[in-house]
Amino acid sequence: MSRFQTYLQQQTNAAPLAVFRIGFGLMMCYGMIRFWANGWIESLYLEPKFHFSYYGFEWVKPVGNYTYLIFIICGLSAFFVALGLKYRLAIITFFLSFTYIELMDKTTYLNHYYFISILSFLMIFLPANATFSVDNLWRKRRYEAIPKWTINAIQLLLGIVYFYAGLAKLNSDWLFKAQPLKIWLPSKFDLPIIGETLMQQDWFHYAMSWSGMLYDLCIPFLLLYKRTRMFAFALVVFFHVFTRVLFPIGMFPFVMIVGTLIFFDAGFHQKIIAFIKKAINRVIKIKTETIQTISNYNFSNKTVVIPIVVTFFAIQILFPFRYLLYPGELFWTEEGYRFSWRVMLMEKAGISTFKIVDAETENFFYVKNRDFLTEFQEKQMSFQPDFILEYAHYLGDHFTSQGHKNVQVFVESYVALNGRLSKPYIDTTVDLYQQKESFKHKHWILPFKDDDIKGF
């Protein structure tokens, strides 16, 4: 315990965290503008009649045209974070508004959105405005050093993301069938030079699978270790740029590239700050003489912050393993799949056709999903049991309110996973309208059967 206490006392230069704050804030601000400019606020949040909610967060919904306001607040707060202006308030606002946006509809769930949410939560407790921030100017003080654990915390979170993503790749589909890359890569035949050649090669699919797995598992350690750091960073850049070329993954690669700079020495970050300072001074002169420099930043509320951060990481480390509590094949049932850094592991698709039955007369009809869902929602709904259940209830309520009697909702669902032939997915004899959402196993998911996927 005393070693832990000593560790908490250790101080380090505040520059890396400041650079991280600026990079994070600017990218998030740009991310919000990009989201808006692409028309995604309309197509993902305003046009759908119905939204898929996370269990327990059904009350989080788009709020009509005020949804734009949430994005404005989110983008502005990100910009304030970058400036380090009212940092604590700004990062709390960012965390709340960004998380609210993500909770509005789980159709858009992406691991990297989840990463942004928890990272911004962590940043609430870090003194990222200790140096090179607008807060320094009006508070008339800046801090030379901050507790070392604050920088380590971000490194640890990045390390968890990579390492767990690597662990998740230790499965028989990824390693011994090169799935799903075997499906994805050949379809990139349009790429110059490598499209018609490498992308079509069997060995290349395996090489990509294995090197991707090794990359994810090793990169946190290679970044930590000074002698391999430059090499590791070169890998980070190559890997993320390459995946950006191959897949539509938006800003995530850039977030990770900028994020991993946190592993570099303070000297490097001081140079970046000096460079930005010079650039600013060319435009306006800012008086910094009156700012008092304090050597060490001290948490006034350490007794609260440290337990929160420790609990946060304990959850981060354990949460991805919650799938072990469920029976059945994880990739098939997806129970415990999200929030676990399982990135790009599956090519999964399905068709789910809903049947509305009058329990008494046994008359039935099929539902046209496009009457209720957008194309994107229908696609996501078709192979995820929690979506199927929520939608079944929505349909049940809808047709009951339309005057249909004794409504039962059944689904005929077929799902194909990683190039296997499609198979029946949901028990067609179970009236989903009578099933309740919970964290318990959904017994009406048909078993995956035949060939198991071994591994994490």
Place this chain on the structure above:
Amino acid sequence: MKKFFTVVLAALFVAACSSSDDSTDTNEGGNGTAFDRAAMLSNVADNIIIPSYEALNTELEALVTAKNNFNAIPNQTNLEALRTAWLTAYKAWQHVEAFNIGLAEQTLYYFQMNTYPVNTTDVENNVSSGSYDLTHPNNNDAVGFPALDYMLYGLDLSDTAIIAKYDTNADSSKYKTYLSDLVNQMKTLTQSVLSDWTTTYRDTFVARTANTATSATNKFVNDFIFYYEKGLRANKIGIPAGNFSSTSLPDRVEAFYNKEVSRELALEGLQAVQNIFNGTHFGGSSNGESFRTYLISLDRSDLATQIINQFNTARGKIQELNTNFVTQINTDNTKMTEAYDALQAAVVLLKVDMLQAFNINVDFVDADGD
């Protein structure tokens, strides 16, 4: 471990940056080289799409002639000749309905040729008013083959009474004009779509092999599946059988007024689907590059076989039905829904498995992935 890792990635890097030219002989089980999508597109264009349009165009020419003969002398013989020409053309139509691409898509050709059920009120209003824009979307259900179905079989109960509408009826000239305008319009539309294919669009189509939302390949695949799901499965079988409504809707069958050909047309449509999937040349039996060979090149001959088998199962189920679907629905609708289920089983294989194998999105979802 680290060294190994370094070596693997360094090798990968070098491999990725050099223009590898060893793609010729590492071919195992059809794998290793990219499938020639241009060859598939040209087979489809040259041996299926264009000949199908040519056949339809020829049949419509014959329909124009038969219509002219009938309008000149409206009698039983000419009516029967006109009806035969209509049916022959309608069957030829089944072979082009899946190709809602290019000019056909731009001009909403498909909606002007086979939107049913026909709205008889609109037809009668058009006839009596004598002023109409046949291309207007409001008239989509008052034109094309379904409108002719009504004009040739549904105007009255007996043939004599129908002929009288064109002969002795006070409005006979108006009926003649509308009949003539309908047929001529179908001919004109088809001629322009065909010309577009033979002059410019063929090359555009074949060249656009990319894997993007707007490329010809992806659109063609999506259109094919859309036709199978909507034009064939839902329109011809599912909707009349009541799969999407609380009760069956027998008046929604294709060629409702003719009564006797709904099965024939459905089988023709399924044949068109099978020919496209197998790349079977129009009017022949030889197969070229197609979805089937594409799947085989991706090591998914298991899937190709399943799809072919499922089409045949569905064909068997449709053949068990009465030639007149209205009769079938009213006597034993279970057989209709069984046929629907057999067709639906192939939707799963096409839309889930085949699209997954091709890695093509069901149309375009514009959002980030992770």
